[in-house]
Amino acid sequence: MECAARGFATRCVGPPTRRCGQCGAVAYCSVSHQSSHWSYHKEECERLEEQMRRVDLLNDFPFTFTEETTVQVSQKHESRCLFLSKRELHRVGMWMYECNCGASAGSLAHDSLRYEGWHLPSSSCPCRGPLSPVTKQLCSWTDYFEWRKLPLDSPVALLLHWPLTIYHAIQVIGMGNLTPQISDELRIHYLGPQKELGQLGVFAELQALFPGLRIHVELVGPDVPQHMDGEMISLSRYSPCMEEECECNYSSEISGNESACSPAVSLQLHRGFYHDRYTDITKNSPPPHIVIAPNAGIVAYPSWLPTIELIKEIKVPAVFSDYCEEACHLAACCIKTITGQPLSLPIELNPFRQPMAVEESPLFIPCYSNCFIFAIFHNAVDLLPVFIGSVTPNNVSIEWKGACFNGNEARLDITGSDRDVPGLGGGVLHLKTSKAHSLTCMDLYVFATPYRITWDYYFSARDHTLNFDSWEEKAELEYVKEHGVSVFLMPSGMLGTLLSLIDVLPLFSNTAWGQSANLAFLTKHMGATFEKRSQPWRSMINPDDVHSGDFLAVSKIRGRWGGFETLEKWVTGAFAGHTAVCLKDDLGNLWVGESGHENEKGEEIIVVIPWDEWWDLTLKDNSNPQVALLPLHPVIREKFNNTAAWEYARSMLGKPYGYHNMIFSWIDTLGDNYPPPLDAHLVISVMSMWTRVQPAYAANMWNEALNKRLGTEDLDLYGILEETARRGMSFDELLTIPEQDEWVYSDGKSTTCVAFILAMYKAAGVFGPLADHIQVTEFTIRDAYTLKLFESNQTRLPSWCNTEEEKLDFCQILGEYRMELPGYNTIDPYPNMNQNCPSLPPNYERPSKC
Numbered sequence: 001m002e003c004a005a006r007g008f009a010t011r012c013v014g015p016p017t018r019r020c021g022q023c024g025a026v027a028y029c030s031v032s033h034q035s036s037h038w039s040y041h042k043e044e045c046e047r048l049e050e051q052m053r054r055v056d057l058l059n060d061f062p063f064t065f066t067e068e069t070t071v072q073v074s075q076k077h078e079s080r081c082l083f084l085s086k087r088e089l090h091r092v093g094m095w096m097y098e099c100n101c102g103a104s105a106g107s108l109a110h111d112s113l114r115y116e117g118w119h120l121p122s123s124s125c126p127c128r129g130p131l132s133p134v135t136k137q138l139c140s141w142t143d144y145f146e147w148r149k150l151p152l153d154s155p156v157a158l159l160l161h162w163p164l165t166i167y168h169a170i171q172v173i174g175m176g177n178l179t180p181q182i183s184d185e186l187r188i189h190y191l192g193p194q195k196e197l198g199q200l201g202v203f204a205e206l207q208a209l210f211p212g213l214r215i216h217v218e219l220v221g222p223d224v225p226q227h228m229d230g231e232m233i234s235l236s237r238y239s240p241c242m243e244e245e246c247e248c249n250y251s252s253e254i255s256g257n258e259s260a261c262s263p264a265v266s267l268q269l270h271r272g273f274y275h276d277r278y279t280d281i282t283k284n285s286p287p288p289h290i291v292i293a294p295n296a297g298i299v300a301y302p303s304w305l306p307t308i309e310l311i312k313e314i315k316v317p318a319v320f321s322d323y324c325e326e327a328c329h330l331a332a333c334c335i336k337t338i339t340g341q342p343l344s345l346p347i348e349l350n351p352f353r354q355p356m357a358v359e360e361s362p363l364f365i366p367c368y369s370n371c372f373i374f375a376i377f378h379n380a381v382d383l384l385p386v387f388i389g390s391v392t393p394n395n396v397s398i399e400w401k402g403a404c405f406n407g408n409e410a411r412l413d414i415t416g417s418d419r420d421v422p423g424l425g426g427g428v429l430h431l432k433t434s435k436a437h438s439l440t441c442m443d444l445y446v447f448a449t450p451y452r453i454t455w456d457y458y459f460s461a462r463d464h465t466l467n468f469d470s471w472e473e474k475a476e477l478e479y480v481k482e483h484g485v486s487v488f489l490m491p492s493g494m495l496g497t498l499l500s501l502i503d504v505l506p507l508f509s510n511t512a513w514g515q516s517a518n519l520a521f522l523t524k525h526m527g528a529t530f531e532k533r534s535q536p537w538r539s540m541i542n543p544d545d546v547h548s549g550d551f552l553a554v555s556k557i558r559g560r561w562g563g564f565e566t567l568e569k570w571v572t573g574a575f576a577g578h579t580a581v582c583l584k585d586d587l588g589n590l591w592v593g594e595s596g597h598e599n600e601k602g603e604e605i606i607v608v609i610p611w612d613e614w615w616d617l618t619l620k621d622n623s624n625p626q627v628a629l630l631p632l633h634p635v636i637r638e639k640f641n642n643t644a645a646w647e648y649a650r651s652m653l654g655k656p657y658g659y660h661n662m663i664f665s666w667i668d669t670l671g672d673n674y675p676p677p678l679d680a681h682l683v684i685s686v687m688s689m690w691t692r693v694q695p696a697y698a699a700n701m702w703n704e705a706l707n708k709r710l711g712t713e714d715l716d717l718y719g720i721l722e723e724t725a726r727r728g729m730s731f732d733e734l735l736t737i738p739e740q741d742e743w744v745y746s747d748g749k750s751t752t753c754v755a756f757i758l759a760m761y762k763a764a765g766v767f768g769p770l771a772d773h774i775q776v777t778e779f780t781i782r783d784a785y786t787l788k789l790f791e792s793n794q795t796r797l798p799s800w801c802n803t804e805e806e807k808l809d810f811c812q813i814l815g816e817y818r819m820e821l822p823g824y825n826t827i828d829p830y831p832n833m834n835q836n837c838p839s840l841p842p843n844y845e846r847p848s849k850c
Contacts, residue, residue, distance in 0.1 A: 001016055001027060001360075001361065001362070001363075001364070002016060002362065003016040003027065003028050003029040003033055004016070004020075004026035004027060004028055004033075004037055004041065004362075005028055005029075005033035005034065005036055005037035008033075008036060008037050008040065010032075010033075012029040012030075012033065013029050013030050013033075014029050014030070015029065016028055016029050017029070018030070018031065018034055019364065020034070020041065020045065020048075022045050022046075022049055023044075023045045023046070023048040023049040023052060024049070024052050024364060025048035025049070025051065025052050025363045025364050025365055026041065026048070026363060026364070027364070044326070047326070047329065048326060048363070048365070051324075051325045051326060051365055052364070052365060054325075055365060055366060057349065058070075058349070058365070058366050058368065058371070059071060059357075059366060061141060061157075061355040062140070062141055062142045062145070062152055063141070063152050063153070063157065063355055064152050064153040065083070065153065065155070066355065068083055069083060069158075069355055069356040069357065070355070070356075070357050070366060073356060073357040073359060074357045074361070074366045076359075079099075079359065080098055080099040080100070080356065080359060081099045081100075081101060083155075083356070084098060084099060084155075087155060088119070089119055089120075089155070092119050093117060093118075093119050094117075094118070094159055094198060094199040094201060094202065094239070095119065095158075095159075096198065097195040097198040097199060098158060098159075098195070098356075100359070117201065117239050117240035117241060117242065118156065118239050118240065118241050118242065119242050120154065120155075120156070120241055120242060121241060121242060121243060122241040122243050122246045122248065123150075123151070124150065124151060124153075124154040124156065124241075125150070125154065125156050125239070125241050126148050126150065126156065126160075126205060126208065126238060126239075127238050127239060127240050127241040127246060127248035128238055128246075128247065128248050129207075129208060129238065130147060130148055130208050131149060132147075133211045134147065134208075134209065134211070135532060136531045136532060137171055137529050137530075137531060138164075138167065138168075138209075139351060139529065140351045140352075141157055141351065141352065141355070144160075144164060144352075145157075148208075157352075157354070157355050158354055158355065158356055159199055159202045160202055160205060160352075161352050161353060161354040161355075161369060161370050162196055162199065162202055162203065162294070162370075163202055163203050163205040163206050163209065164205075164209075164352035165292075165294060165321060165350060165352050165353075165370045165373070166188065166190075166206065166292055167206070167209045167210075167352070168350060168351065168352050168373070169290065169292050169319035169373060169375070170186075170290060171523070172319070172345055172348070172373065172375065172523075172524070172527075173290065173317045173319060173344075173345060173375055173377055173524055185213065185214035185215060185216050186210060186213050186214070186215045186216070186289055187216050187218075187285070187286065187287075187288045187289050187290075188215065188216070188217045188218070188288060188289065188290055188291075188292060189217075189218045189220060189274070189281070189288040189290075189291045189292070189316075190217050190218065190219045190220070190292050190293075190294075191220055191221060191274050191291065191292070191293040191296070191307070192220075192221040192222075192223070192293055192294070192295070192296065192297075193219045193220075193221050193223065193224065193294075194221070194223045194295075196219070196294075197219070197223065197224065197225075197228075197269070200233060200235075200267060201235070201239035202239060203217060203235060203265055203267060204235040204237065204238045204239055204264075204265055205238070206264075206265050207235070207238075207264035207265050208238075213264075214264060214265075214266075215264065215265045215266070216265075216266050216267075216268070216285075217265070217266070217267045217268075218267075218268050218270060218281050218288070219267060219268070219269050219270065220270040220272065220273075220274050220277055220281065221270075221271075221272075221273075221274075222271065222272060222273060222303075224269045224270060224271040224272075225271070226271055228269045228271070229269065229270060229271040229272075230268070230269065230270070231268065231269045232266065232267070232268050233266065233267040233268070233269075234265075234266050234267075235264070235265040235266070235267065236264065273303050273306075273307060274291075274307045274310065275303075275306040275307045275309070275310045278310055278314075287314060287316055288316055289316070289317075290316065290317050290318070290319065291311055291316050291317070291318040291319070292318075292319050292320075293318065293319070293320045293321070294320075294321045294369075294370050295321055295322055295323060295369055295370060296320040296321065296322055296331065297322065297327065298320065298322075298327075298330075298331035298334050298335070299327065299330040299331055299334055304334070305338060308334075308335060308338045308339065308376075309338060309339075311376065312338070312339050312376070312403075316377070317344075317375060317376075317377030318375060318376050318377065319345070319373055319374070319375040320373065320374055320375065321350060321370040321371070321372060321373045322371065322372055323358055323361075323367035323368060323369065323371050324361070324363065324365055324367045324371055324372070325347060325365075325371075325372050326363065326365070327372075328347040328372045328373075328374055329347065331374070332347060332374060335376060339376065340400070340401040340402070340403070340491075341376070341386075341491055342676055343374050343375065343376060344375055344376050344377045344524075345373070345374055345375035345376075345377075345524070345842075346374060346842065347372050347373075347374045348372065348373060348374070349371070349372055350370050350371060350372060350373045352370065353368040353369065353370050353371045353372075354368050354369035354370060354371075355368070356368070356369075384678060384682065385445075385446045385488030385489060385490050385491075385682060386488060386489050386490075386491045386676075387486065387487075387488055387679050387681040387682060388400045388487040388488060388489050389486075389487055390483055390484035390485065390486050390487070390681075391410045391411060391412040391429060391484045391485050391487060392412060392480070392481070392482075392483065392484030392485075393412050393413065393414045393427075393480070393481060393484075394481075395411075395484075396411065397409045397410060397411040398410055398411075398487070400489070402433070402443040402489055403443055403444075403489065403490070403491055404433075404436055404442055404443040404458075404459070405433040405434060405435060405436050405443055405458070405461060406434075406435035406436075407432075407433070407434035407435040408431065408432065408433055408434070408443075409431075409432050410429060410430060410431045410432070410487060411429075411430050412427055412428070412429050412430075412480075412484060412485060413427060413428045413430070414426075414427050414477075414480070414481070415427055415428060417470075423470055424470060424471040424473070424474060424476075424477050425470065425471065425477070426467065426468045426469045426470045426471060427467075427468040427471075427480065427485075428465055428466070428467055428468070429447065429465065429466040429467075429468070429485060430463065430464075430465055431445075431458070431463075431464045431465070431466065432462075432463050432464070433458050433460070433461050433462065433464065434461045435461070436461050442457055442458065442459040443457065443458050443459075443489065443490075444456075444457045444489075444490040445457070445458070445487060445488065445489055445490070446487075446488040446490070446685070447466060447485055447486070447487060447488070448485070448486045448488065448685040448688065449476055449479060449480055449483075449485055449486065449688070450476075450479060450684060450685075450687075450688040450717065450718060450721050451471075451472040451473070451475070451476040451479070451688065451718065452468075452472060452476075452688075452692075453685060453688065453689050454466070468485075473718075475718055475721075475722055479721065479725075482725070486681050486685060488681075488682065488685070507521060507562070507563035507566055507567070508559065508560050508562070508563035508564075509558070509559070509563075510558055510559035510560070510562075510622055510623070511558070514558045514559065514562065514563070515557050515558040515562070515624060518557045518558060518562050518563065518566045519557060519817075521566055521570070522566060522569060522570070525570050525675075525841050525842060526569065526570060526573070526575070526841055526842055527842050527843075528575065528820060529818075529820065530817040530818075531817065531818040532816060532817060532818075533806060533812075533815065533816055533817060533818050534806075537814065537815055537816045538619070538813070538814050539800050539801065539811070539812075539813040539814070540800050541615075541629075541800060541813060542798065542800060543590040543611060544588075545798035545800070546582050546584075546590055546611075546629065546631075547582065547584060547631065547632065547637055548582060548583050548584045548637075548640060548642045548645060549581065549582065549583075549632045549636070549637060549640045549645065549760075549761070549764065549766070550581070550582040550629055550630065550631045550632055551579065551581060551582075551629070551630040551632070551757065551784070551785070551790065552579060552580040552581065552582065552592070552627060552628070552629055552630070553576035553578075553579055553627070553628045553630060553781070553785055553819070553821065554576060554577065554578040554579065554580065554618075554625050554626070554627050554628075555569075555575065555576045555577055555578075555625065555626040555627075555815070555819060556577055556578065556621070556623035556624065556625050556626075557623065557624050557625075557626065557817075558622070558623050558624050559622060559623040560623075561577075561578075561623050562623045562624070564577075565577025565578065570675060570841060571666055571673075571674075571675055571678070571839070572666050572780040572781065572782055572839060573780070573782045573839045573841065573844030574780055574781035574782035574785075575782070575819070575820050575821055575822060576628070576781050576785065576819070576821065577781070578596065578753050578781075579753045579754045579757055579781055579784065580592050580593065580594040580614070580753065580757070581593045581594075581756075581757040581760060582611070582629075583608065583642075583645060583646065583649065584642065585646070589610065589611075590610070590611035591608050591609065591610055591611060592608070592609055592610075592611055592614035593606070593607070593608045593649050593756065593757070593760065594606070594607055594608075594609075594614070594753065594756075595652075595657050595658060595751050595752060595753045595755070595756035596657045596752075596753045597609070603656065604656065604657040605654055605655065605656055605657065606652045606653060606654065606655050606656075606657070606751070606756060607653065607654075608649050608650075608653065618814065619814075624815075624816070625814060625815065626812070626814060626815030626816075626817055626819050627812070627813050627814040627815060628808075628810050628811060628812045628813065628819045628821070629801075629810065629811040629812075629813050630785060630790045630791075630810045630811075630824075630825075631790060631791040631797065631810070631811065632789060632790060632791065633789060633790055633791050633792060634791075634796070636766060636789045636790075639764075639765050639766055639768070640761075640764045640765065640766060641763075641764045641765045642764070644763045644764050644765065645760050645763060645764040647763070648759065648760050648763035648764070649760060652748075652749070652751065652756065655747065655748045655749065655751075656747055656748075656750075657752065657753070658750035658751040658752040658755055658756070658777070659700050659701050659750070660700065660701070660702075660704055660705045660745050660750035661705055661739045661750050661751075661752065661755065661777045662701070662752050663701070663702065664705055664735070664738075664739045664777075664778075665739065665752065665754075665755070665777060665778055665779055665780050665783075666780055666839065667683075667735045667736060668736055668738075668778070668834070668835060668836050668837050668838070668839075668850075669736060669836060669837070669838055670732050670733065670736060671732075672838030672839070672840055673838060673839050673840070674840075675840060675841045680731065680732035680735065683732075683735070684731055687702060687717060688717065691703075691716065691717045691718075695716070698717060699716075702717075703715070703716060703717060703720065704745050704746060705739070705745075706720045706734060707720065708740070708743050708745075709734055709737040710723055710724070710727075710734070720734075736836075738775055738778050738832075738835040739775055739777040739778050740775055740777070741759065741762075741775050741776055741777050743777075750777070751777065752777075753781075754776075754779055754780065754781045754783075754784045755776050755777045755779060757784065758776035758779055758784060759776050759777075761776075761789075762774070762776060766789065767829055770829050770830070770831060773831035773832060774829060774831065774832070774833060775832075775835065778833075778834050778835050779834050780834075780839075782823070782839075782844070783833075783834045783837075785821050785823075785824055785825075786823040786824060786825070786826055786827045787825070787827055787829060788825055788826060788827055788828045788829075789825070789829075790810065790824070790825045791809075791810070791825075792809070792825060794807055794809065797810075797811055798811065801813075806818060809824055809825065810824065810825075822844075830849050833849070833850075834850070835850075836850050837850040838850070
């Protein structure tokens with residue numbers, strides 16, 4: 001630990017003993033140094049204070065030696081050398097690189113690649129293949145050690161964090177579900193190796209983590225010794241243990257360029273920076289599936305600038321790690337400056353970080369190798385344009401950084417009408433592009449007003465013009481004068497947009513490929529795990545155990561509805577895409593009420609049908625539905641007025657699905673409900689496009705609802721925009737006005753699948769005196785299943801509900817993947833709930849009682 005002001009002020013006068021009183025994360029040698037540093041530190045102080053609150057989480061490991069390697073090392077009561085010495089591992093084999101007195105990467109010799117193994121007994125190290133393949137995603141060191149049958153006093157995690165971080169990186173970007181479809185080999189480019197160069201044997205564990213795949217890793221970095229540049233290493237066996245009699249020692253060495261059999265894992269070393277060596281590396285091989293940069297230190301090394309620009313250009317997912325959260329935050333700012341885009345995967349704690357603290361940390365926050373991870377990658381979301389700004393005739397110009405051109409600026413001129421052809425005139429948008437990062441790149445733009453959408457592309461650095469020959473009507477001219485022309489950038493350029501289109505199309509495919517695409521999307525953007533369930537995937541339901549009001553949550557993962565639900569889940573944060581409700585009649589027969597049931601005409605309507613019919617249709621549904629039954633709590637069930645519920649259901653029979661309020665249950669705030677790159681500007685542009693193409697569709701989806709919010713009737717979208725502007729209101733403010741349950745549309749009251757159920761709950765007395773103060777048409781599916789209305793005692797769930805292996809808090813009755821409902825059954829109803837709640841991925845955090 002050194003004075004945080006070192007280098008900012010005069011020479012330090014002693015050890016740093018004065019900690020910041022607010023964050024406690026930094027220390028100073030004197031009052032004067034602390035004062036002089038405040039102008040810089042105040043920008044980070046609150047952020048570091050937040051990070052300090054998570055120290056216990058950073059130090060949380062399942063090992064018997066956790067106290068030694070975390071708190072005691074951080075407080076200098078223990079050292080790496082001492083810890084290794086106690087276990088007779090100090091300066092031995094692969095372990096010699098784990099302390100400051102050990103060898104360095106630069107001292108490696110050719111024969112050092114013939115590593116000495118674990119120097120541990122076979123019971124304490126993974127010297128052989130696993131007893132069984134991975135059947136579920138590994139999410140923690142506990143999962144890994146249980147799977148590999150290792151004791152928690154084994155120190156192997158100190159080295160295995162390298163391959164396990166690779167494994168976790170592949171899972172978090174959504175490639176885990178796709179690895180079975182990689183036909184030849186999984187190609188990884190691994191940047192900046194240092195001590196790993198003396199621990200290459202641990203990478204053999206990748207063959208256990210990805211069974212059936214050949215894995216090729218290119219290790220690229222300036223610390224690769226010159227004499228190893230180009231070295232090819234085949235890992236045909238696991239690192240051996242210390243027992244001579246163990247079968248792992250019969251054939252366990254890492255061979256050189258020749259291998260007796262096709263290796264499961266192969267490595268090749270390259271000296272130099274990635275941006276300098278990439279062309280050579282890919283000259284005779286395809287691009288990588290993923291780039292991984294452990295302990296990257298992006299802010300500390302200027303060489304990252306051209307490397308990140310290269311990663312952006314080649315459109316390959318890249319996962320970075322670093323020693324602490326603050327280093328990751330600074331790196332994220334740097335990446336956004338270089339790419340013009342935020343992180344695709346926000347900073348998150350790596351469950352497979354090395355379980356031994358770094359001995360010399362610049363902060364009072366403990367640091368760990370591969371502690372936090374974050375990522376950038378192209379994906380289906382890149383198909384959405386990013387709002388750059390609005391160009392009006394009044395502003396001089398707007399400037400921004402594009403996907404291809406780093407320098408861009410635009411201005412707008414209004415042109416008068418032709419003397420011979422009277423009219424409203426038109427406009428010219430002047431766009432100047434400069435500083436292309438590649439000779440072959442191209443930027444793709446969308447330009448929009450509420451009355452038109454057009455697009456153009458630019459591949460040369462020069463002045464360009466986009467002509468608007470004439471405005472559609474006077475209202476468009478007035479809109480452009482006031483609000484300008486909206487400029488949207490396709491963030492991945494032309495090639496990236498095409499690749500993103502390739503990513504998004506499978507979401508709607510009714511194939512195994514489509515299912516994998518949906519799983520990968522939800523894993524990547526929402527953190528879903530899709531843990532495989534043991535057979536049988538279908539419960540043998542006893543209708544006698546199901547009651548009126550019991551809630552059905554459905555998640556479809558392939559085909560047309562699977563793709564639609566995937567996008568709906570992403571924007572709302574719900575881990576289910578459809579709902580229905582159970583009802584019992586006076587004879588004890590079980591029925592299902594549902595909004596969104598497709599009839600023989602293809603219309604989506606509200607129905608109440610017998611359970612057997614609904615269940616049969618569900619089993620035949622080729623969208624591979626996962627279904628959970630959420631039983632009401634006995635106290636709530638006592639409140640449930642079955643007669644009133646049936647009366648409500650019958651009053652709604654045959655009415656159409658609630659498209660009028662579907663999007664408004666999601667949009668509650670000005671900006672915190674739109675997952676990047678979505679925003680209100682894009683929403684209005686899409687509305688404008690659909691209004692032009694399908695006016696009846698637009699009227700059904702939003703025109704009537706927007707009129708309700710304004711208290712007007714029969715205004716089209718353009719009339720709504722004029723009225724909104726007349727009242728001094730922005731359009732995004734209009735979108736946030738809460739839906740009212742009593743609003744009656746041209747086709748009756750409008751309820752989505754979840755609003756239909758909750759409106760029934762209101763009628764049945766579930767909400768009690770709060771019923772008049774809750775607008776259920778403002779609820780998303782996530783809002784519904786988080787309500788504290790459901791059974792909270794697993795012992796009261798039906799015996800057929802879950803298997804012994806998977807004790808869920810609810811009943812999963814169908815599906816090959818374990819359903820997740822984060823926040824299930826946790827929020828007591830309160831007045832005006834869910835009317836002003838943010839919902840941003842991946843965590844969808846919200847304040848209480850929003």
